[in-house]
Amino acid sequence: MEQNIKSRVVGVDISIKRTTFAIVDIRGNILARDHFPTNEYPNVNDFVTALSEKIIMLTEENGGYDKIRSIGVSAPSANFLTGCIENSPNLPWKGIVPLAALLRDRMGIAVAVGNDGHVTALGEHTYGSAHGMKNFIIVTLGHGIGSCIFSNGEVHFGVDGFAGEIGHTCIKHDGRDCGCGRRGCLEAYCAEKGIVATAREMMEASNEPSLMRSLEELTPRSIVDCCEQGDKMAIEVFRITGETLGITMAAYATVINPEAIIFTGGIANAGHWLFDGVERTFNEHVFHNIRGRVKLLRSTIDDRERDVMGASALAWGIKEYSLFK
Numbered sequence: 001m002e003q004n005i006k007s008r009v010v011g012v013d014i015s016i017k018r019t020t021f022a023i024v025d026i027r028g029n030i031l032a033r034d035h036f037p038t039n040e041y042p043n044v045n046d047f048v049t050a051l052s053e054k055i056i057m058l059t060e061e062n063g064g065y066d067k068i069r070s071i072g073v074s075a076p077s078a079n080f081l082t083g084c085i086e087n088s089p090n091l092p093w094k095g096i097v098p099l100a101a102l103l104r105d106r107m108g109i110a111v112a113v114g115n116d117g118h119v120t121a122l123g124e125h126t127y128g129s130a131h132g133m134k135n136f137i138i139v140t141l142g143h144g145i146g147s148c149i150f151s152n153g154e155v156h157f158g159v160d161g162f163a164g165e166i167g168h169t170c171i172k173h174d175g176r177d178c179g180c181g182r183r184g185c186l187e188a189y190c191a192e193k194g195i196v197a198t199a200r201e202m203m204e205a206s207n208e209p210s211l212m213r214s215l216e217e218l219t220p221r222s223i224v225d226c227c228e229q230g231d232k233m234a235i236e237v238f239r240i241t242g243e244t245l246g247i248t249m250a251a252y253a254t255v256i257n258p259e260a261i262i263f264t265g266g267i268a269n270a271g272h273w274l275f276d277g278v279e280r281t282f283n284e285h286v287f288h289n290i291r292g293r294v295k296l297l298r299s300t301i302d303d304r305e306r307d308v309m310g311a312s313a314l315a316w317g318i319k320e321y322s323l324f325k
């Protein structure tokens with residue numbers, strides 16, 4: 001019977017451009033991985049068919065599908081409590097998509113879905129810098145801003161599963177348009193598009209020279225490159241972004257009183273260009289009794305592995321599926 005022990009899970013990360021999936025063992029080792037373009041599947045049923053076939057292929061080539069216990073999926077706008085992707089502004093599939101049920105019916109094993117923040121929090125708690133912490137906040141900085149609150153050792157979902165949507169809290173009345181349809185959200189200032197918008201506004205508002213003006217593509221990464229070359233305006237873009245983020249994080253910490261806020265995602269790679277500003281305004285605005293007690297940390301898990309590792313932690317945490325139970 002030993003060959004039937006289900007000692008592995010599959011972690012799946014669906015992002016707008018690419019879907020990555022990996023076989024992960026009980027120690028958190030990635031045994032095999034593969035990826036394919038998400039946007040080649042405008043119909044979600046075709047996507048689920050492709051994903052199922054590719055998971056079967058990868059697992060059969062690497063020790064067999066019968067060793068797989070369950071599947072965890074990280075996806076934008078996913079709701080763990082319903083198993084659905086709900087009204088994602090960025091994915092090609094509109095409305096409510098019951099992804100966990102669709103995939104479970106194809107694969108015959110348990111499937112759970114979670115959003116970026118939730119899944120990343122599980123990954124950090126299991127394998128990363130939140131190991132051993134019971135109260136912390138994860139903030140993912142990338143295309144959007146996600147977050148997850150870990151409270152007394154468990155994820156705090158809220159009544160509908162949407163707790164932690166800090167990216168869509170309003171920081172400026174009548175501010176910039178946000179992908180969610182409202183205006184002035186934190187995300188419109190401190191996520192990818194927001195940082196680029198700040199850079200554009202600054203370039204338009206003055207005639208000062210800046211390396212950013214000659215960039216072929218304006219992205220947070222290319223703006224960081226300008227910072228590294230000493231470009232004043234680029235440094236200013238990240239200073240303003242960091243200060244805005246720091247003020248919001250001070251409010252967040254004042255409400256939640258976490259042991260740490262852990263930042264992950266591509267924009268966290270901006271390093272001190274971003275976090276000097278974050279720390280400055282955070283310490284200035286956080287409630288005095290917790291000042292100096294909240295650690296501001298960056299994830300220690302490799303960017304390319306973070307989401308599938310988190311998704312695998314999600315998979316381990318759910319009950320095995322059986323038609324006979």
Ligand SMILES: [Zn+2]
Nearest residue numbers: 168178180185
């Ligand atoms: Zn918004």
